[in-house]
Amino acid sequence: MEFLSARHLLLPVTLTALFACANCSADAPGGEGSDETGSEVGGETGGETSGETSGETGAGLCADDPADLLRPDGWGVQSHCKGVEPDYDGLFGEGLVHRIDITIAAEDFAAMNANLDDLLQSMGGPPGSQADEDPMFVPTTVALDGVTWWQVGMRFKGNSSLRSTYMSGGKKFSFRLDFDEFEADNPELLDQRFWGFKKMTFSNGYKDPSLIRDKTAADIFRAAGVPVARSSFARIYVDTGDGPVYWGLYTMIEDPSNKMIDTQFADGSGNLYKPDGTGARLSSFDQASMIKKTNEDLADYSDVQTFITALNTGSGQAWRDELEAVFDVDRFLTYQATNQVMVDWDVYGWMTHNYYLYADPTDGRIVWIPWDLNEALLINNGGPGGSGSSDSVLLDEIGSEWPLIRRLLDDEIYASTYREKLADIIAGPFEAETVKATMQANHDLIAPYVSGPESQEAAPYSFLSSPAEFDSSLDYLFSHVDARIAAVEEAL
DSSP, X not given: OOXXXXXXXXXXXXXXXXXXXXXXXXXXXXXXXXXXXXXXXXHHHHOOOOSOOSOXXXXXXXXXXXXXXXXXXXXXXXXXXXTSOOOHHHHHOTXXXXXXXXXXXXXXXXXXXXXXXXXXXXXXXXXXXXXXXXXXXXXXXXXXXXXXXXXXXEEEOOSHHHHHHHHTTOOOOOEEEETTTTGGGOGGGTTOOBTTBXXXXXXXXXXOTTSOHHHHHHHHHHHHTOOOOOEEEEEEEEESSSSEEEEEEEEEEEOIIIXXXXXXXXXXXXXXXXXXXXXXXXXXXXXXXXXXXXXXXXXOOHHXXXXXXXXXXXXXXXXXXXXXXXXXXXHHHHHHHHHHHHOBOSSTTTOSOSEEEEEETTTTEEEEEEOOOTTBSXXXXXXXXXXXXTTOSSOTTOOTTSHHHHHHHTXXXXXXXXXXXXXXXXXXXXXXXXHHHHHHHHHHHHGGGTBSSSOBOOTTSOSOSSHHXXXXXXXXXXXXXHHHHHHHHHHO
């Protein structure tokens, strides 16, 4: 059986033996002369995960393993096998700041950056321009709390944040991990999972000197009853051949196409779409804009097509009945009210991306799921791509090109419901003392890993001009909370 090549076995972890095989070289981690430079195991800062961790070996470890499949030494059932319960508490419990170590072979890292050069330098156009394809995946080794995952696919991610970081000479890029990306070439790693998860995304805090907006906005949405991805904080160390380098404090976010719909919906077998492009305005159906993230091999778009037709056809009670039969209008109005209370301009109504649509099989209705929240809790007057200022409360300025907002809020029944939800949000999830306490707790939690003393962000792996910018970042957020509550009260 062929195991991983030696160039991909540079691990920053403490394992006594990486593989139980004759092909492992003496220079591989765990062999003679290897260094202990890995992630902290448990403790106050590592973020302990529950269940079995590592040390199991042999055949038949995972439920559907072929009898002759020999897993690597250090493979754990709960930590690595497909089909186990995802460890939400261990990865996304409150009060966690994980340390994650990533090792990339020098030649792979060079290829990764050369690919990024090619993609971004060829884009042209305005800052919102997108490349024709995603950045490439390269194989990496990932370590968390003394547990290792091998041949994990890593690629850069993002649109304006990726391009702006690149153009400014920064290196703190958002990225994505896919834990079975390279399984075809490594059969011993078949269906490798990360505590039950196949994918993870890591947000870099672009335009956010507080580094807490992504998670705080998600906390507010969740408190309001809006389905949203779970997240936690992680400090990222990357070794590309010269030892671990601190890439800074990130927000680790679950991929909605993975376990989120299984855990937040009674039936996770439906179609999940990530609309992007002209059709994401929802004025008319455009299959190319309805990017499937589940059931990709099934060319059935009838659920979302029916929704778009119902949205744009008819009026009055008959229209409401038809729309509500195929779309969860009430949850969307909750989302929209919450979004306009706290403000996120990089969303529907201004931009044609950053949301998911899930066709829930339990009742046949499509549900709205917000995504990419790093621009939340931030006013951007003029709202690029939209009709009005992003701090609008009643959204009177939004034009007919955004029918899900305009048609609903032009209907007196839905408009009344929307206004009621605005009042509920500022009295509940966005009540001043409640949301400020959440912000303060998140800020205090990550401070030792942003401005020190445990570790400190520094250029080019930071967007901060100085640690003082982070230390004072709550002043803006607190004033923003007060201003938004006052704006809603005035509008109502």
